[in-house]
Amino acid sequence: MTPIASLARLNRRYACSAQWLDQWIAPLALLLMRLWVAIAFWHAGMVKIADPEGTKALFENLYHVPILAPAIAAALGTWVELVTPWLLGLGIAGRVTAMFLFIYNLLAVISYPDLWPHGFWSGLANWGDFPDHKVWAMMLLAVVARGPGRYSVDSILGRLWHRQTAEIDPDIDKYQYGPDQASGK
Secondary structure (H helix, E strand, O other): OOHHHHHHHHHHHHHHHHHHHHHHHHHHHHHHHHHHHHHHHHHHHHHHHHOHHHHHHHHHHOOOOOOOOHHHHHHHHHHHHHHHHHHHHHOOOHHHHHHHHHHHHHHHHHHOHHHOOOOHHHHHHOOOOOHHHHHHHHHHHHHHHHOOOOOOHHHHHHHHHHHHHHHHOOOHHHHHHOHHHHHOO
């Protein structure tokens, strides 16, 4: 076997492996990331709803949420942490929900200066400052970038929608992808 043929064979194996990973492992990773973040936010919401007076006191004394009054911020934060985890975990409006939670997470970090004793910007580079929030942010950005993945309500609805529109107009892929990409040429 020539070196070129060996490289071509290796390239084909790599491409098949990458396709398999993209088809099966990437959606599983996205599901696990969504669930990890959803559970974290859900627990935070449950803690807040279990002690509404304590939550209000935290927002009055420790959390400095910009613009909102402490009582409103406490109530809003509690409900955000109880509702959005379900949307994220199930993959409903996955990218929008992930982006919303990314911004919410960022506001939570900004609102609680005790999380960044070395300063906000240097805290970004220092792993010891708000590590959970950094991990959640990276996971949420992955969902924003890739979508919620195959194991989501969004994906199921998308497949159903595509099937329905294909029955109505068999050439629908030509409109979405262009004539060359739809036929695989």
